Amino acid sequence: xxxxxxxxxxxxxxxxxxxxxxxxxxxxxxxxxxxxxxxxxxxxxxxxxxxxxxxxxxxxxxxxxxxxxxxxxxxxxxxxxxxxxxxxxxxxxxxxxxxxxxxxxxxxxxxxxxxxxxxxxxxxxxxxxxxxxxxxxxxxxxxxxxxxxxxxxxxxxxxxxxxxxxxxxxxxxxxxxxxxxxxxxxxxxxxxxxxxxxxxxxxxxxxxxxxxxxxxxxxxxxxxxxxxxxxxxxxxxxxxxxxxxxxxxxxxxxxxxxxxxxxxxxxxxxxxxxxxxxxxxxxxxxxxxxx
Numbered sequence: 001x002x003x004x005x006x007x008x009x010x011x012x013x014x015x016x017x018x019x020x021x022x023x024x025x026x027x028x029x030x031x032x033x034x035x036x037x038x039x040x041x042x043x044x045x046x047x048x049x050x051x052x053x054x055x056x057x058x059x060x061x062x063x064x065x066x067x068x069x070x071x072x073x074x075x076x077x078x079x080x081x082x083x084x085x086x087x088x089x090x091x092x093x094x095x096x097x098x099x100x101x102x103x104x105x106x107x108x109x110x111x112x113x114x115x116x117x118x119x120x121x122x123x124x125x126x127x128x129x130x131x132x133x134x135x136x137x138x139x140x141x142x143x144x145x146x147x148x149x150x151x152x153x154x155x156x157x158x159x160x161x162x163x164x165x166x167x168x169x170x171x172x173x174x175x176x177x178x179x180x181x182x183x184x185x186x187x188x189x190x191x192x193x194x195x196x197x198x199x200x201x202x203x204x205x206x207x208x209x210x211x212x213x214x215x216x217x218x219x220x221x222x223x224x225x226x227x228x229x230x231x232x233x234x235x236x237x238x239x240x241x242x243x244x245x246x247x248x249x250x251x252x253x254x255x256x257x258x259x260x261x262x263x264x265x266x267x268x269x270x271x272x273x274x275x276x277x278x279x280x281x282x283x284x285x286x287x288x289x290x291x
Contacts, residue, residue, distance in 0.1 A: 208229045
């Protein structure tokens with residue numbers, strides 16, 4: 001008596017050569033005397049042909065479709081219960097035809113632009129808005145930031161932000177020499193455009209009145225219409241740093257600390273020999289405190 005052969009489910013198909021072991025229990029199958037089931041290119045004993053999830057026997061199942069999960073047969077109920085849900089229609093995805101985008105899964109036909117509903121399954125470039133897929137045309141018109149250099153929308157690729165302005169990565173260049181600034185650490189601005197360190201130092205940076213070198217890095221200190229490096233702003237007499245000092249004095253356009261200024265330039269009282277800071281009186285070419 002020939003072996004009984006069955007093909008169950010839409011995904012089942014016959015193999016060219018018989019398999020001598022059951023795919024479920026791995027025991028041998030005597031195809032001459034045992035009834036066997038062929039499914040998904042595998043052989044099963046009748047009693048071994050069970051759902052891979054609930055273990056219900058599928059040999060006499062009234063289900064018209066038996067699905068495959070991890071290469072095992074799965075009944076329709078379990079396939080439905082364990083199916084991923086489509087992000088758009090919230091219905092289970094029971095076939096292999098699905099797309100994952102930004103951690104969400106879609107039926108092929110549900111994968112559409114969130115604005116114009118254009119089918120996106122064959123699109124090579126996609127944008128995202130509020131975690132939803134968006135075609136490039138809609139994204140450019142409605143959501144894409146504008147590049148501050150070329151004034152065109154930044155729809156794909158890296159967005160470079162500098163001082164609240166946005167650029168295409170290829171547009172982010174020095175406004176003086178056109179050098180790419182994407183990998184630069186020290187950035188400057190001149191005429192509302194980004195500027196590299198070399199151009200800023202050579203063309204833009206103010207010159208320190210003390211050392212006569214450009215002030216391209218660090219804090220610029222302004223005093224008496226002159227610019228200083230922070231470390232160059234010192235008392236002309238004692239070389240004490242004047243950065244952060246409130247009481248500063250000037251003589252021949254040079255900065256002095258209060259102590260040095262009093263010692264060198266403030267008149268002294270002819271009576272007590274102390275410096276006269278505020279008001280004074282003169283008598284016979286001599287200077288005195290008022291009291």
